[in-house]
Structure formats: C-alpha cells, structure tokens
Amino acid sequence: MVDKNKPTPDKPQERRGGWLSRFAPGVRKIVSRRDTPDNLWVKDPDSGEMLYRPDLETALWVTPSGRHMRINAPQRLGYTFDGSAYEPIDTPDVPEDPLKFSDGKPYRERLAQARKAAGRKDTMAIGYGHVGGTAAVVIVQDFSFMGGSLGMAAGEAFVKAAREAIARGVPLVCFTAAGGARMQEGALSLMQMARTTLAIQELKRAQLPYVVVLTDPTTGGVTASYAMLGDIHLAEPGALIGFAGPRVIETTIREKLPPGFQRAEYLQEKGMVDRVVSRADLPATLGTLLSILMGGIRRAA
Structure with missing residues (x-):
C-alpha cells in the first residue's frame, strides 16, 4: 500500500511556510526573520537580563542596573x-x-x-x-x-x-x-x-x-x-x-x-x-x- 502523504520525486513534501502559511498565506511574510533583527535584544552584563534594544538606545546605552x-x-x-x-x-x-x-x-x-x-x-x-x-x-x-x-x-x-x-x-x-x-x-x-x-x-x-x-x-x-x-x-x-x-x-x-x-x-x-x-x-x-x-x-x- 502506498502512503499518499510520503514525499516522492514527483511530489516533494510541502515545507515552505508549514501549516501556518496554509491557513494564513500572508503571515509568513509578516513574521519573516528578515523583519526581526538578530540584535533586537541586548544582554545586561551585570544582571544577565535581556534588554529591549530601542529602550536601551533611548536610555543612551545605560542599563537599568546603571552600567554605562x-x-x-x-x-x-x-x-x-x-x-x-x-x-x-x-x-x-x-x-x-x-x-x-x-x-x-x-x-x-x-x-x-x-x-x-x-x-x-x-x-x-x-x-x-x-x-x-x-x-x-x-x-x-x-x-x-x-x-x-x-x-x-x-x-x-x-x-x-x-x-x-x-x-x-x-x-x-x-x-x-x-x-x-x-x-x-x-x-x-x-x-x-x-x-x-x-x-x-x-x-x-x-x-x-x-x-x-x-x-x-x-x-x-x-x-x-x-x-x-x-x-x-x-x-x-x-x-x-x-x-x-x-x-x-x-x-x-x-x-x-x-x-x-x-x-x-x-x-x-x-x-x-x-x-x-x-x-x-x-x-x-x-x-x-x-x-x-x-x-x-x-x-x-
């Protein structure tokens, strides 16, 4: 018996976007990694807490712990x-x-x-x-x-x-x-x-x-x-x-x-x-x- 869901050379498994893209085709573009910078969060060297980069920039790069x-x-x-x-x-x-x-x-x-x-x-x-x-x-x-x-x-x-x-x-x-x-x-x-x-x-x-x-x-x-x-x-x-x-x-x-x-x-x-x-x-x-x-x-x- 042939499994219809099994990928074959003629029928590659649909991976691009997964289940979310099938239900909401435009969502993948909205949440793309390209829209989420890798450096959006900065680690406080004193407390280890993750700080939101825009907030840190507003604070002139002074952390809540006082680190300049x-x-x-x-x-x-x-x-x-x-x-x-x-x-x-x-x-x-x-x-x-x-x-x-x-x-x-x-x-x-x-x-x-x-x-x-x-x-x-x-x-x-x-x-x-x-x-x-x-x-x-x-x-x-x-x-x-x-x-x-x-x-x-x-x-x-x-x-x-x-x-x-x-x-x-x-x-x-x-x-x-x-x-x-x-x-x-x-x-x-x-x-x-x-x-x-x-x-x-x-x-x-x-x-x-x-x-x-x-x-x-x-x-x-x-x-x-x-x-x-x-x-x-x-x-x-x-x-x-x-x-x-x-x-x-x-x-x-x-x-x-x-x-x-x-x-x-x-x-x-x-x-x-x-x-x-x-x-x-x-x-x-x-x-x-x-x-x-x-x-x-x-x-x-």
Missing part, C-alpha cells in the same frame, strides 16, 4: 553636541604598516577588517559644534576600533584636534577609551604619548581649556599621557581607569586589590578624577564647565 555600556564615536558625538548637530573634521592620513608587522595576521589585514567593521579610518573621530551653548572641538576615542589602541593615526588626529581648537579659539574636549598602545606599530605608537603631550602644551600656551572625559576603559599609554593632562577630569560611572589592569597588578604584587580599585568612583575619592557624571548629565555639565572656563564669552547665538 560602551558606545561608538558617532553615538558619542551625537549625544554630546547640542541637538546632535556638529561639523565633522577629517582626521589626517598616516603611513600604514610602516614596520610590515605580522602577529600571525598581517597588520594591513587587521586594519582592513577593523575599518570595515567600524566604518571609519581609525579609532579617533573629531567634531566641532556647541556643547551647552559653548563652541568646542570634541575628539572621541572609539574602543570598538582595535580596542581604541593608540597608534600614529590616533596621535595625529589628537594633534589635529588640538590645533583646530587653537585655530578656532575654542576649548578641546577629549573622550578617552583605550586598551593601550598599538603593538603593531612598535615604538612609533609610544612616540604618540610625547606628541599628544606637546599638543596639549600648545593649547595651554593659547590659554584654551582642555577637558577630559574618561570612559570605560581608559588604560595604558593613553592614561600615561593625554588622559591625565586635562584642566578638569570627568569620568563616567564605573569606568575602569588605570595604567595596568587589575589582574596584572594583583599578579605582580601578589595581593588582593581594594574593592572598586581603578574604577571612576574610587579615583574620584583619591583625587585623580574631579567628578563622576552620568552619561545623560554630561552635555549639561560640560556646557557649564566650558562656559565658566571661557569666561562666558563664546556662547551660541
């Missing part, structure tokens, strides 16, 4: 400037892979992958606009681009931002986020610590404010240079700030570190950070500080 999640450079610039309006400033080009470095994969390939993923040339992004009504140049370090590592492109961008601020006669605000120097550029990356320090001295000679906002994480050579040379240092809640990481320190000294060691709140208590400010309050806080530092003379019309 890492954000990219365009988001940071948009959150900082009044009305999210600013003039992008191009970052300079630098020689690529001068050392012909490979750590199992050529540096050029790593750069190409990072650029494709981030949609930018390197870790730094610069914008000019108004923050709380005061004109300013803002430079942002994007941790999503190779861990925000400090290399020639980042150093050159910082120098460009400082000189742009001097040319326009406005303050410079720097949002830091880095895992350290970019090892693929060797000593050339370490030289950027000195170059950025000299750029800050140019700002000081021009009597223009330099304000730093430390975000998670700010470590390595960035902490040892332009991240700690501001006139005022703000930090986002919970940001990891230091030179070497806690695990490296504990392994070296063979002692347990105090609770919250190297976090923004701990550093504020010890005097290394002037104030810990939530992301939602940063634009207003920066606007007030910049207005005071500039004597209130460069306000938006």
Whole structure:
C-alpha cells in the first residue's frame, strides 16, 4: 500500500511556510526573520537580563542596573553636541604598516577588517559644534576600533584636534577609551604619548581649556599621557581607569586589590578624577564647565 502523504520525486513534501502559511498565506511574510533583527535584544552584563534594544538606545546605552555600556564615536558625538548637530573634521592620513608587522595576521589585514567593521579610518573621530551653548572641538576615542589602541593615526588626529581648537579659539574636549598602545606599530605608537603631550602644551600656551572625559576603559599609554593632562577630569560611572589592569597588578604584587580599585568612583575619592557624571548629565555639565572656563564669552547665538 502506498502512503499518499510520503514525499516522492514527483511530489516533494510541502515545507515552505508549514501549516501556518496554509491557513494564513500572508503571515509568513509578516513574521519573516528578515523583519526581526538578530540584535533586537541586548544582554545586561551585570544582571544577565535581556534588554529591549530601542529602550536601551533611548536610555543612551545605560542599563537599568546603571552600567554605562560602551558606545561608538558617532553615538558619542551625537549625544554630546547640542541637538546632535556638529561639523565633522577629517582626521589626517598616516603611513600604514610602516614596520610590515605580522602577529600571525598581517597588520594591513587587521586594519582592513577593523575599518570595515567600524566604518571609519581609525579609532579617533573629531567634531566641532556647541556643547551647552559653548563652541568646542570634541575628539572621541572609539574602543570598538582595535580596542581604541593608540597608534600614529590616533596621535595625529589628537594633534589635529588640538590645533583646530587653537585655530578656532575654542576649548578641546577629549573622550578617552583605550586598551593601550598599538603593538603593531612598535615604538612609533609610544612616540604618540610625547606628541599628544606637546599638543596639549600648545593649547595651554593659547590659554584654551582642555577637558577630559574618561570612559570605560581608559588604560595604558593613553592614561600615561593625554588622559591625565586635562584642566578638569570627568569620568563616567564605573569606568575602569588605570595604567595596568587589575589582574596584572594583583599578579605582580601578589595581593588582593581594594574593592572598586581603578574604577571612576574610587579615583574620584583619591583625587585623580574631579567628578563622576552620568552619561545623560554630561552635555549639561560640560556646557557649564566650558562656559565658566571661557569666561562666558563664546556662547551660541
């Protein structure tokens, strides 16, 4: 006896859409996976709770538990400037892979992958606009681009931002986020610590404010240079700030570190950070500080 429901070469089994499409032919198109983004839900790294992405975006990527999640450079610039309006400033080009470095994969390939993923040339992004009504140049370090590592492109961008601020006669605000120097550029990356320090001295000679906002994480050579040379240092809640990481320190000294060691709140208590400010309050806080530092003379019309 032949089973009429059994699929045969002449009669393939109907699988497309299943029973639901037979009863409601248009439903499959409505609930297609193409209409449901894979990243619609984001896991809270603290509680493990699944958070609805649009709600998280509305909250500026701050979770209900208070975790300030890492954000990219365009988001940071948009959150900082009044009305999210600013003039992008191009970052300079630098020689690529001068050392012909490979750590199992050529540096050029790593750069190409990072650029494709981030949609930018390197870790730094610069914008000019108004923050709380005061004109300013803002430079942002994007941790999503190779861990925000400090290399020639980042150093050159910082120098460009400082000189742009001097040319326009406005303050410079720097949002830091880095895992350290970019090892693929060797000593050339370490030289950027000195170059950025000299750029800050140019700002000081021009009597223009330099304000730093430390975000998670700010470590390595960035902490040892332009991240700690501001006139005022703000930090986002919970940001990891230091030179070497806690695990490296504990392994070296063979002692347990105090609770919250190297976090923004701990550093504020010890005097290394002037104030810990939530992301939602940063634009207003920066606007007030910049207005005071500039004597209130460069306000938006």
